[in-house]
Amino acid sequence: MQGAHRSGVAQSSGSGVGRGGFRSRTGGLGEGGLQDREVCGGGLRQRGGQGRGLQGGGGWFRGGGYPDGGARGGAVQQQIEQGDGFQAHSGRGGGGGGVRDRGGRASSIQGSGSCWQMRLPTPSPSASSLSLNAAGDSVSRQQLPSASPADAAKSEASSCRRPVKFKEDEMLPSRPGVGTIGTPIMVEVNCWDYVVPDVLVSMYDITPTKLLSADGKQIEIKEEITGKFVKAIAEGKCEEVFHDGGRIFYSLGSLDGREGELLTFSEMISDPLGNDDLTIEYTAKKVGSVSTRLITDYLANRRSKTSELPQPAINMLDNLIKWVNKTRYPYFAKSAIFYTEAVRRRRENLFDIYRGFSLSFRPQWKCRLNIDMVHRAFFSSGNLADVIYAKYFDSVYDPSKWEHIKEEILSLRVEASHYKNGGKFVFAFGIILTGVAVEVIFIGALYKLYKKRFVVYGLSKNSAEREIIPDLNKSVAQYFKERYDIDLKYPQLPCVKTKKDREEYIPMELLEVMPFQNAREDPGVIAAAIIDCAAVRPTARFTTLREFIRDMDRRSRFISEFGLGFTNSDPIMVEARVLPRPSVRFSSGMTEPAKGSWNQRAFHLPVSGPLNCAIVIMVRSRADQINKFKQQLQITAKRFGVELQMEERSRRASIGDLPQQFKDFQEKKVNLAIFIINGNAEYPHIKRQGDLYNFMFTQCIKHATIGKPNVLNNLILKINAKMGGTNWLVNGLSERWKDKLMMVVGADVTHPGPTGSGRCFTKSVAAVVASISSDLMRYVAIVRQQDQMKEGKTTREEIDGMEGIFSDLLVTFGRRNNSLPDKVIFYRDGVSEGQFESVLRIELSAMQRACSNLRPDYEPGITFIVVQKRHHIRFNPLRRGAKNVLPGTVVDTVVTHHREFDFYLCSHEGIQGTSKPAHYHVLYDDNRWNADDLQQFTYGLCHAYMRCADSVSYPAPTYYSHLAAFRAREWLK
Structure with a gap:
């Protein structure tokens, strides 16, 4: 942190009103920086402590006061006003006077005595960094750095400079008792008590070494289909072994009785391709053994930790239970098994939706089997030509569409079955009895068809009837007619390129799309389709699960030899509690949410002053429709106390017009640009221009929704929050420590997806969001890139540079409140159980170093909580007429950890389908929360998300971190 104390406060990326970002250089965070523009209205404001200088005593910073470098009593005030350019005032004693820069060109500002220095470089289009307000809109910008090896070195060096007071006994703390507050109710949970006796299972790593056809020819074993051959080996051994879907065999004894x-x-x-039986040679290397006793020992040890979960034994049981159900559910993914037939086909989007079941053994208070119904979208299987035609119809014959089609099917796995093996001249005859006459009905060469599998590498430039094979001087269509006696039905379609390094083509209609491949459609479209298909109320869901239990194959040799079995065909029942509803406060009074929602009658603090707004239309629309939208938006805003001054004429623009539009906004001092768009294509371009290049607030709305009910109310909620207002306050959030300052933090890491829109990203994006107001309603965010993979090729979940990030957030909090927080509550999203200890050690240690480097004696109480949403625990309320559990339903017994401090909380209303509770697991706590207080505090934070007048499914800071990370991904597209 010495750089912050000596070099001064800030470095800005950009200049002038559309180019002014802000970066504070604290703790040597040259790559990370601070994004510090807060929610309250007109831009970024930073103040030095009144009457404090760098050498002042008693301040919250090391050495006292703010690092403004001036004489005692000096203050630094820096402000970027929306529409007002950049101002910097040195303050009394700072020397050098004040500077005001409106020019928008690169410049530097320096006060005397090296108290601070600012440089204003031109921002890079490929750079990205952001600070979000409570509405989730960006409020400052700078480069979004990638973590480098230097970061790790700095962190390690910092760690060596100052010891970290890491309390081992606070890691994965024991439950401080169960909660008692709330109305008791009974719920079913989709877990079944399961008997697991002690059994020792051997594990073998299978490696195919040679593959021979029926006639003795060696066949190449391609890595991508090795798993198919391993599965075929396992199936050939009947019920002597089962496997994990990869290369591991499990055997009850030694493999084939051989030691x-x-x-x-x-x-x-x-x-696997359906050809003649093959001869396969392979090696089986014994890699160890696993005993189910590990699970019973874990449950018996009252001090066991989540980090000590017997995962090998759990994985073995998970694989077993999926393997014995393979006949009916032949496709099993890592965590689920699926029916072979789709339940919903969306051929217009090139995907089908399949239903399946997730199966997972959970060591809770007992060993239980968690079963849930799941749905997943896969690329449409079937004849490739038919699949493509179902989406494009006759336009599939238009060559201008072929490039887009190619992008949709690139890397797809396909299968061809038209190949013939070498024929022999034989007699094949049938007998027709006409007295004693025998009639021969076939004499000739017989061929056996066989299959080949390929990967799509592209499409031909011409159709099958026009694509000429140079060596043969004939078209592809002619070749397949002469060679295979196939008359193509779609000779006007392009051919599929099946070799990466040479021009080898097969007509599209001769290829079958292999089933269960990832869908390529936009994730939003897939999610909407799955929700529509999977929206099953709890009663129907649990009925389906009971039917699955009855149909599950319990007669398998493995099941009987293991002695496994359900103790009851019904799921377990648990006593839950419905927590009291927190009230929300507006300027006109208070209200209590009903079923997680409330009527937003007014704002607690409307944004001050009129907002100059521009409407930009990026879609075909009628003028009267747009004018009506503008008028209704102004009326709605006025009802909430917000004044919108609209430009008289709406603008029309395309993506290419955006730079000029934003330049015009600056000249006309527009505060907010509202874009009416068609879909998702325009969104990243708008946000990139507004957030990164022009430092301006933008609001997007889809044209299809502008006439829908409640859209205007929701739009005003977002506008008021992002422009600096406060929509409401949640009562009682800070009740536990009324005399203490609390900072709530949310953090998330998003990773590039393997398919779809995620394929354009090569790095992960980490976002950390922190509250800066005592009412816990205003937040700032820091976002940065980091490498996705560890050296072992596993996904990295730990946040790089957490020390610098957290230091910056603390400094921002301190400037806002003139004091550092006494308590920090950290909600961490996206961490699995196997990552608990590594994430905690790395990130908590970094946070503690940041605290001690700010001030040697600064040791705030820190509570580190992991929020998990990707689980399959569901509740079914048993009260008559109930459709879903009520918001505020909490469970902290029976299905939770048998020792540690965790609970399930369903904080939102389940409008359709079955509500999914969030799982909260306390990894560290030196604030000494009790169960009731932490559960109620967490539930209250679920009402603090300013973008909708509803309680949401997990706390607002976690929601904001997720929003911030995805905004950064939009910048990088």
Whole structure:
């Protein structure tokens, strides 16, 4: 932190009113920086402590006061006003006078005595960094750095400079008792008590070494289909082994009764491609054994931790239960099994939705099997030509569409079955009895068809009837007619390129799309389709689960030899509690949410002053429709106390017009630009221009929604929050420590997806969001890129540079409140159980170093909580007529950890389908929360999300961190 104390406060990226970002250089965070523009109205404001200088005593910063470098009593005030350019005032004693820069060109500002220095470089389009307000809109910008090895070195060096007071006994603390506040209710939970006796299972790593066809020819074993051959080996051994879907075999004894660490085998297997039986040679290396006793020992040890979960034994049981159900559910993913038939086909979007079941053993208070119904979208299977035609119809013959089609099917796995093996001249005859006459009805060469699998590498430039094979001087269509006697039905379609390094084509209609491949459609479209298909109320959901239990194959040899079994065919029942509803406060009074929602009658603090607004239309629309929208938006805003001054004429623009539009906004001092868009294509371009290049607030709305009920109210909620107002306050959030300052933090890391829109990202994006107001309603965010993978090729969940990020957030809080927080409550999203300890050690240690580097004696109480949403625990309320559990339903017994401090909380209303509770697991707590206080505090934070007048499914800071990370991803598109 010495750089912050000596070099001064800030460095800005950009200049002038559309180019002014802000970056504070604290703790040597040259790459990370501070994004510090807060929610309250007109831009970024930073103040030095009144009457405090760098050498002042008793301040919250090391050495006292703010690092303004001036004489005692000096203050630094820096402000970027929306529409007002950049101002910097040195303050009394700072020397050098004040500077005001409106020019928008690169410049530097420096006060005397090196108290601070500012540089205003031109921002890079590829750079990205942001600070979000409570509405989730960006409020400052600078480069979004990638973490480098230097960051780790700095962090390590910092760690060596100052010891971290890491309390081992606070890691994964024991439950401080169960909660008692709330109305008791009974719920069913989709977990079944399961008997797991002690069984020892051997594990073997299978490696195919040679594959021979029926006539003795060696076949290449491609890595991508190795798993198919391993599965075929396992299926050939009947019920002697089961496997994990990869290369691991599990066996109740030694494999085939043979002892040894490395065994070799040669066996006949069924060809996964449906051809003749094959001979496969493979090695089986014994890699260890796993005992189910690990699970019973874990449950018996009252001091066992989540980090000590017997994951190998749990994985073995998960694989077993999926394997014995393979007949009815032949496709099983890592955590679920699926029916072979789709329940909903969306051929217009090139995907089908399949239903399946997730199966997972959970060591809770007992060993239980958690079963849930799941839905997943896969690329449409079937004939490739038919699949493509179902989306494009006759336009599929238009060559201008082929490039887009190519992008949609690139890397798809396909199968061809038109190949013939070498024929032999044989007699094949049928007998027709006409007295004693025998009639021969076939004499000739017989061929057996066989299959090949390919990957799509592209499309031909011409159709099958026009694409010429150079060596043969004939078209592809002619070749397949002469070689295979196939008359193409769609000769006008392009051919599929099946070799990466050479021009080898197969007509599209001769290829079948392999099933269960990831869908390529926009994630939003897929999510909407799945929600529509999977929206099943709890009663119907649990009925389906009971039917699955009855149909599950319990007669397997493995099940009987293991002695596994359900103790009851019904799911377990648990006593839950419905927490009291927190009230929300407006300027005109208070209200209590009903079923998680409230009527937003007024704002607690409307944004001050009139807002100059521009409407930009990026879609075909009628003028009267837009004018009506403008008028209704102004009326709605006025009802809430917000004055919108609209430009008389709406603007029309395309993506290419955006730079000029934003330049015009600056000249006309527009505060807010509202864009009416068609879909998602325009959004990243708008946000990139507004957030990164022009430092201006923008609001997007889809044209299809401008006439829908409640859209205007929701729009005004977002506008008021992002422009600096406060929509409401949640009563009682800070009741536990009324005399203490509390900072609530949310953090998340989003990773690039393997398919779809995520394929354009190569790095992960980490976002950390922190409250800066005592009412916990205003937040700032820091976002940065980091490498996705560790050296071991596993996904990295830990946040790089947490020390610098957290230091910046503390400094921002201190400037706002003239004091550092006494308590920090940290909600961490996206961490699995196996990552608990590594994430906690790295991130908590970094946070503690940031505190001690700010001030040697600064040790705030820190509570570190992981929020998990990707689980399959569901509740079914047993009260008559109930559709879903009520918001505020909490469960902290029976299905939770048997020792540690965790609970499930359903904080939102389930409008359709079955509500999914969030799982909260306390990893560290030196604030000594009790169960009731933490559960009520967490539930209250779920009402603090300013973008909708509803309680949301997890706390507002976690929501904001998720929003911030995805905004950064939009910038990077």
